[in-house]
Amino acid sequence: MTEITEADGRFLADFETMSAFGATERGGVDRQAGSAPDVEQRRWMQQLLESHGLRVEYDQIGNQFGLLETVPGAPFVLVGSHMDSQPTAGRFDGAYGVLAAAHAVFRLREQLADAKLNLAVVNWFNEEGSRFVPSMMGSSVYTGVLPLQTALDTRDPAGVTVREVLADADMLGESTGPKAAACAEIHIEQGRLMESAGTQIGLVSASWAASKYAVTVTGEQAHSGATVMADRRDALLGASMLVVYARELASRFDGVLHTAVGKLDVYPNSPVIVPSEVKLLLDLRCSDEAVLAQANELLRAKIDEISADARVEITSELSHEWGINPYQPEGVELARAAATDLGLSNDEILTVAGHDSINMKEIVPTVMLFVPSVEGISHNEGEFTSEADMLAGLATLTEVVRRLAHGSLS
Amino acid sequence: MTEITEADGRFLADFETMSAFGATERGGVDRQAGSAPDVEQRRWMQQLLESHGLRVEYDQIGNQFGLLETVPGAPFVLVGSHMDSQPTAGRFDGAYGVLAAAHAVFRLREQLADAKLNLAVVNWFNEEGSRFVPSMMGSSVYTGVLPLQTALDTRDPAGVTVREVLADADMLGESTGPKAAACAEIHIEQGRLMESAGTQIGLVSASWAASKYAVTVTGEQAHSGATVMADRRDALLGASMLVVYARELASRFDGVLHTAVGKLDVYPNSPVIVPSEVKLLLDLRCSDEAVLAQANELLRAKIDEISADARVEITSELSHEWGINPYQPEGVELARAAATDLGLSNDEILTVAGHDSINMKEIVPTVMLFVPSVEGISHNEGEFTSEADMLAGLATLTEVVRRLAHGSLS
Known part of the structure; x- marks a missing residue:
């Protein structure tokens, strides 16, 4: 100027x-x-x-x-x-x-x-x-x-x-x-x-292109001190594993795929209770539709894996989906x-x-x-x-x- | 009876x-x-x-x-x-x-x-x-x-x-x-x-015995879609890595150590913003004081590692500590x-x-x-x-x- x-x-x-x-x-x-x-x-x-x-x-x-x-x-x-x-x-x-x-x-x-x-x-x-x-x-x-x-x-x-x-x-x-x-x-x-x-x-x-998921992780309330670890079904553990994986996914398709979890709510969110429910919003945004399809597939497989590992139920609803x-x-x-x-x-x-x-x-x-x-x-x-x-x-x-x-x- | x-x-x-x-x-x-x-x-x-x-x-x-x-x-x-x-x-x-x-x-x-x-x-x-x-x-x-x-x-x-x-x-x-x-x-x-x-x-x-921490993870607000992944300082990513590690720690000392994050709050908790702050309460409870000391040491080392990996600051305040x-x-x-x-x-x-x-x-x-x-x-x-x-x-x-x-x- x-x-x-x-x-x-x-x-x-x-x-x-x-x-x-x-x-x-x-x-x-x-x-x-x-x-x-x-x-x-x-x-x-x-x-x-x-x-x-x-x-x-x-x-x-x-x-x-x-x-x-x-x-x-x-x-x-x-x-x-x-x-x-x-x-x-x-x-x-x-x-x-x-x-x-x-x-x-x-x-x-x-x-x-x-x-x-x-x-x-x-x-x-x-x-x-x-x-x-x-x-x-x-x-x-x-x-x-x-x-x-x-x-x-x-x-x-x-x-x-x-x-x-x-x-x-x-x-x-x-x-x-x-x-x-x-x-x-x-x-x-x-x-x-x-x-x-x-x-x-x-x-x-x-x-x-983008895929946006509304995810609910369901575990079971338990005493956060007394309950034996093997008995826990910790919704926050499952949710945290998902947050960490979303970042790994972005690293795998570096520059082409952006992932984020911006909103995450814990219930009952008490210092002494193993959380029974976490709701979170997980977004995948991508400049390549083929990569996005692959990322969605990997995410779905990982959700099954986390469900088993953390002993939680995970439901994911595709709330928005659009192409380039x-x-x-x-x-x-x-x-x-x-x-x-x-x-x-x-x-x-x-x-x-x-x-x-x-x-x-x-x-x-x-x-x-x-x-x-x-x-x-x-x-x-x-x-x-x-x-x-x-x-x-x-x-x-x-x-x-x-x-x-x-x-x-x- | x-x-x-x-x-x-x-x-x-x-x-x-x-x-x-x-x-x-x-x-x-x-x-x-x-x-x-x-x-x-x-x-x-x-x-x-x-x-x-x-x-x-x-x-x-x-x-x-x-x-x-x-x-x-x-x-x-x-x-x-x-x-x-x-x-x-x-x-x-x-x-x-x-x-x-x-x-x-x-x-x-x-x-x-x-x-x-x-x-x-x-x-x-x-x-x-x-x-x-x-x-x-x-x-x-x-x-x-x-x-x-x-x-x-x-x-x-x-x-x-x-x-x-x-x-x-x-x-x-x-x-x-x-x-x-x-x-x-x-x-x-x-x-x-x-x-x-x-x-x-x-x-x-x-x-x-128990050690209870009040943890604050500080990152920086950013657009959850547009911001390049490498530029992000995602407080929720750091917090999630910590939740996952707390469980790993319990598995390492199976039966003797219980760990939990029951309360976790995200700011600003908006679907389109990379979180700038997460506050969480992390507890370690243990039937063996020597194991608890070792777990505390491992946790502190991991906090430094996560800070560097996720590009966030983590402060942890020991809010309660007692022995057997x-x-x-x-x-x-x-x-x-x-x-x-x-x-x-x-x-x-x-x-x-x-x-x-x-x-x-x-x-x-x-x-x-x-x-x-x-x-x-x-x-x-x-x-x-x-x-x-x-x-x-x-x-x-x-x-x-x-x-x-x-x-x-x-």
């Missing part, structure tokens, strides 16, 4: 203001979906959008839209991401994409004379899924893969429903949202490939041309993480862009992307949206 | 009534300290004791005493156990010992003409320590090893203090309780040595004579689990008896001891208390 323009300065100032919502002591944010900081930030975003002449509305699952209608009756280019966060997360994940979308639309306002489509900034509800499961809730309802009532009836661990938090915030609309003709999203990479290669703009061509899932190649080419025309280094990349655009690309042509994450740190208060990289991303997104508005992909 | 007497029938009927407090569907109980079922059961016990002419009082940490004062001014034989339980536990653990103590005193009421000591039934507050940590709270305050204010200020996970639950139940007294001269407790074995050997009465001669801890040999001989005179098979045994009598034996001569547990099942709704074994235990306890009241050990 060369010099910082006045418009760039406004973006950076707004990013600073935005990062104060739910700010944590160590430089991160805590803005779980529907929490007070999430709601306050949405109100602030509403004011920002309205101050630039956009009309704000909420659909029936609380997705927030800022509409700029210059072509009466035409459908919309939806551009945005999500502003909710994981607990103790970084300030760039999702939020950067929504603010960049807003500023891209602000910049394009005077360049839409020949546009064929209208523009809508979107802040999807509950992308993270940490408080209300599943993740990508707002875009899943919008695209019809999750029933509205199921989503609204979802409860957080305290028993509060999505319907209640949205109604309390006055963000529960009645519409199904604006009709989309195309979509664009920009996000931080959350990995370190771009930083290592010195790439400014990532052209996301596909998402990794491509974005439209025309969208990748459009993004490549936009970045190249701006003189920015760019390359194709896969996304390992899920994004709302993965839902959107199933219904309309969708462009997904990445900017670099320093050291790949993400879902962590230390998450960081430089101002120069944020501005390069904003410039590219603006150019992509301009082309989409003029009908390049539709 | 031969025939069931009328007094035996009354004991069994009371045991049936008592087991209804906090009863679970699968035949167990849930009566954590200070919970509604625990308080209701204590009121029922108060009525039972008073209906047999005992005076009931509560000391300053809520221990419940039923006093039978036939020797004015003399100290007491304290006989009892605890009526609180783990969540989803069995109905024999602790509760059997308090009811047996009550009935032993009822039976002795007319045989105390030459007694040197008074009798007190005791129901110790919060032996289990599942809701309020630490365990053995009531007997620890009574014997002076835990400061009263610390105990009263202890909070449960919902933030409620011990002081509050005891005051709400009207069970917070002002005294330090009756002065003890001797103590007796009967409890289920919670193991299967007695059942295997066909022993009716266990004469507890000592408690196992004997009961007074004179008490064991008194119990042996009592059981033998009743024609009951008996043998010495060690206790692996903690009991209130372990506190009491530090201040007065203390006799600890065991009755068999079917298949050693304990801290489980399936816990079971036969009526015949319960009645044999009651008969022995009655005889032990009779001898203690007449000054056999004091």
Whole structure:
């Protein structure tokens, strides 16, 4: 990047203001979906959008839209991401994409004379899924893969429903949202490939394949001191063997397969009782479908082995399964041309993480862009992307949206 | 056992009534300290004791005493156990010992003409320590090893203090309780040595040595999908390796060493975040002090190895440490004579689990008896001891208390 323009300065100032919502002591944010900081930030975003002449509305699952209608009756280019966060997360994940979308639309306002489509900034509800499961809730309802009532009836661990938090915030609309003709999203990479290669703009061509398991390990309660070791059926032992094996599996297919157990709950979780039940979520994500199939097979065999060794029952339910899932190649080419025309280094990349655009690309042509994450740190208060990289991303997104508005992909 | 007497029938009927407090569907109980079922059961016990002419009082940490004062001014034989339980536990653990103590005193009421000591039934507050940590709270305050204010200020996970639950139940007294001269407790074995050997009465001669660790594994939050495996510092991986190793350690010293991790908490415990912190409690219990020292050394070395392999920090704090801890040999001989005179098979045994009598034996001569547990099942709704074994235990306890009241050990 060369010099910082006045418009760039406004973006950076707004990013600073935005990062104060739910700010944590160590430089991160805590803005779980529907929490007070999430709601306050949405109100602030509403004011920002309205101050630039956009009309704000909420659909029936609380997705927030800022509409700029210059072509009466035409459908919309939806551009945005999500502003909710994981607990103790970084300030760039999702939020950067929504603010960049807003500023891209602000910049394009005077360049839409020949546009064929209208523009809508979107802040999807509950992308993270940490408080209300599943993740990508707002875009899943919008695209019809999750029933509205199921989503609204979802409860957080305290028993509060999505319907209640949205109604309390006055963000529960009645519409199904604006009709989309195309979509664009920009996000931080959350990995370190771009930083290592010195790439400014990532052209996301596909998402990794994934298998996600909900696993229940069942043993039997026993006195943790008095019970003879040979009599124990320790659910936590079985679960721990599985966690260790998941890492071994990733090492076996180094670089191609990522595995994780992020959530694990022990019952009854008492210092003096051998645990009778452990529930855990085990994910396999893979850039090669053949490797993923092999890993799934090895995992199933290992589960049988652990069941026998630890004298526990293990049931695993495949809760999500998808293959390598491509974005439209025309969208990748459009993004490549936009970045190249701006003189920015760019390359194709896969996304390992899920994004709302993965839902959107199933219904309309969708462009997904990445900017670099320093050291790949993400879902962590230390998450960081430089101002120069944020501005390069904003410039590219603006150019992509301009082309989409003029009908390049539709 | 031969025939069931009328007094035996009354004991069994009371045991049936008592087991209804906090009863679970699968035949167990849930009566954590200070919970509604625990308080209701204590009121029922108060009525039972008073209906047999005992005076009931509560000391300053809520221990419940039923006093039978036939020797004015003399100290007491304290006989009892605890009526609180783990969540989803069995109905024999602790509760059997308090009811047996009550009935032993009822039976002795007319045989105390030459007694040197008074009798007190005791129901110790919060032996289990599942809701309020630490365990053995009531007997620890009574014997002076835990400061009263610390105990009263202890909070449960919902933030409620011990002081509050005891005051709400009207069970917070002002005294330090009756002065003890001797103590007796009967409890289920919670193991299967007695059942295997066909022993009716266990004469507890000592408690196992133990080392208990509070372990914190610290890694770093990261995206559970996008983050390169080699960059991860996964606290749950480190913790799982430790759980697996604890079992390996027990196998290495088979039969002599018991190990367990009963409680393990993951942070932030989100499906999409590599955990940054796991806290767990790891116990080593051992019938041989030299083996325990060796196991502690191996564990420390393994912790260093796991720290390096999983790229995590592990801190372990030794929260409890004690050696093989004997009961007074004179008490064991008194119990042996009592059981033998009743024609009951008996043998010495060690206790692996903690009991209130372990506190009491530090201040007065203390006799600890065991009755068999079917298949050693304990801290489980399936816990079971036969009526015949319960009645044999009651008969022995009655005889032990009779001898203690007449000054056999004091």
